Amino acid sequence: MTSAILPDGLYQRLRERLEPFGQEHVLRWWSELDEVQRAELAAEVERCDWAELDRLFRGGQNATCATVLDWQQVQPPKLLRLANTFEAWELEQKARAVGEEALRNGQVAVALVAGGHGSRLGHEGPKGTFPIGPIIQRSLFQLHAEKVLALSRRYRAPLPWYIMTSPDNDAPTRRFFAEHNYFGLEPQQVTFFTQGTMPALDKGTGRVLMRSKWQLALSPNGHGGFIPAIRAAGIIRDWQRRGVRWVFYFQVDNPLVRVADPLFLGQHISHGADVSVKVVPRQHAEEKVGLIVYYRGQHYLVEYSEIPAEYQYRKNPAGGFWLDAGNTGIHIFSVAFLERVSRPETRLPYHRVIKKVAYINEWGECVEPQLPNAVKWELFIFDALPLADRVLVVQTDRAEEFAPLKNAVGEDSPETVRAALIRLYARWLEQAGFQVPRDAKGQVPVSIEISPLVALDAGDLRGRVEEIDEINGQLLLDRVPNETEAESP
DSSP states (O other): OOTTSOHHHHHHHHHHHHGGGTOGGGGTTGGGOOHHHHHHHHHHHHHSOHHHHHHIIIIISOOOHHHHOOGGGEEOOOOBOOOOSHHHHHHHHHHHHHHHHHHHTTOEEEEEEOOOBSGGGTOOSBGGGOBOOTTTOOBHHHHHHHHHHHHHHHTTSOOOEEEEEOTTTHHHHHHHHHHTGGGGSOGGGEEEEEOOEEEOEETTTOOBOEEETTEEOEEEOOGGGHHHHHHHTTHHHHHHHHTOOEEEEEETTOTTOOTTOHHHHHHHHHTTOSEEEEEEOOSSTTOOOOEEEEETTEEEEEOGGGSOHHHHSOBOTTSSBSSOOEEEEEEEEEHHHHHHHTSTTSOOOOEEEEEOOOEEOTTSOEEOOSSOOEEEEEOOGGGGGGGOSOEEEEEOOHHHHOOOOOOSSSTTSHHHHHHHHHHHHHHHHHHTTOOOOOOTTSOOOSOEEEOTTTOSSGGGGTTOGGGOEEETTEEEEOOOOOHHHHSOO
């Protein structure tokens, strides 16, 4: 707040902004605030679109996908499946060459959505800082960073990496990268930008919750916030300036992801797609994974909780699930498509999410609710699918590419994700000619960890198995090769 604005005048202006929507309680502690606190509160009030927030709470938000679809007309999407014939294998090799050429020409960027915290995992700090490596505890960020660095070396073109944070984890994320010297990347190769926020509302009254006497309880606006954020932060202009035409997008919690996979890139480019999506078959009918469906000429993602039971359990003639395109959160977007859908006139719908949100009550006391008490508003990236003229859905092998870290225990936990990494590394080593110990059930009884700087796949290990260090029954391949060694033939 500048000295030219009297506090009382500012207060009146803010009150006039809030009163039409019944939100004037936001100013309850105005007289107790100092000048800095008043300025912070004023900025938050001015940034908020109170009319839109009121419309959303009163039911003006877009209906969920499942309530819009006529399920009698829903079909499984057409899938590009893994090659199982020589002809299909040849097509894959041609597509891979197209993707590799795009990487060499600097036409590809990588985008990581990393706005989450590790609280559900019992971890303090951004989720990307969680130590997931089976032996030396590489963080999720380090695993992804080493893949970006390895690809940059292989194709002799720095692969620009854009990381979307949230307001709460932006500073610790930047600090983590700086403390680890960007994991070998040049700092200018990494661009951080922050997603937007929306105020959380009391689910009963619709009144905005307060985080403190001068702060609204703001929540990140979901992974779909990527689309408005890339325009607001000037990322699209940066891509256009660099000559980037395609963006590989993924989420921070999947350490198995093949970052900027040349085959996937080539398939996207060869099909002239606006959006490409990697999917995996479901493990079981109740798996908590969204499904890609085809409906009236467009692709949609339906959340697992919104699928009618009849279709959730329905089988196809081969015995698999009729709807079996489980979303991995791995996408490729054409920059031209992102430029179009990020324009102000093209807006993704907000989704109502009920969560627990801490707040201060009318006496200024902090309350940690035991049950969900608040409505959050989030954008979902998959709502861009119906806006695309051409969508490519590529089926991949879950064991090779998808092991999300979601929970502290049980399914999708650190234990299951580390086990998936060990199984992946074991297959690579065996394909390269190394004898991996296995027990009577065929399980790998030792820990294995391979740096992406050493190998991005089994092919990178051929002729290099002698570099493996055996430490107390553990198999570690962690030597950082130089650029000449890391180049592809």
